Amino acid sequence: MDLRSGQTLAVVGESGSGKSTLARAITGLLPPRSGTIRFAGRELSRDLAGRSKDDLRELQMIYQMADVAMNPRHTVGQIIGRPLEFYFGLKGEAKQKRIQALLDEIEMGRGFADRYPAELSGGQKQRVCIARALAAKPRLIICDEVTSALDPLVADGILKLLLDLQKVEGVADLFITHDLATVKAIADSIAVMYRGAVVRYGAKSDVLAPPYDDYTDLLLSSVPEMRLGWLEEVIASRRMESAGN
Ligand SMILES: Nc1ncnc2c1ncn2[C@@H]1O[C@H](COP(=O)(O)OP(=O)(O)OP(=O)(O)O)[C@@H](O)[C@H]1O
């Protein structure tokens, strides 16, 4: 698959189809068994140890559970400040200024830098995770079900924020989701995964238009569930229906 700067690739598929595994391979957390990952003209090392500091910085990930992605003992300022110090060596006044600018970008006011994660709403926590990713000045942000734990209205706000930031910063987004409405709204291209393989990949307008393969057809006509094997059941029940007719 290819992903260009300023573009969004949506990865969809039932639970267990390998979406997060793909993300882990790209970020270097899980060495791929085969294949290569090319990034900004260079081939990335298969495992984390072989990646440069720039590789790590330019490729940021945001997770579904904003809770567990943050150290509960660190303030929002410390959480956003860490990548600023680690990647850019920012300290003192310069670091504080950048933290404030990032808080402004995620539309959270001045008072938030001193707050702890436990004092934030789910949507605010996810915004802080976005700010922390942006602090690294990434070229690619991988979002793994980042809105799944949020109510639809808050989720919508997070999506709008990500899209706005994408326009301003020109980052590429790899967006993993179960939600086809989201895919329709934000994707430029779509990859459909099934049993660890990409079964369909192309521009949004192509993937969302017939003729579909069986799996994509089912995926588009069903509401995918967070449960392994639901698709097999749908396929089996359809077979029974057609056998009975
Ligand atoms: N470290 C691991 N070792 C062995 N098997 C794993 C490991 N991580 C994931 N798997 C298996 O690989 C398959 C794909 O898992 P993955 O987490 O990528 O699915 P997913 O598409 O992200 O699902 P979900 O939508 O539920 O998050 C699953 O069958 C899972 O059990």
Ligand SMILES: [Mg+2]
């Ligand atoms: Mg997953």
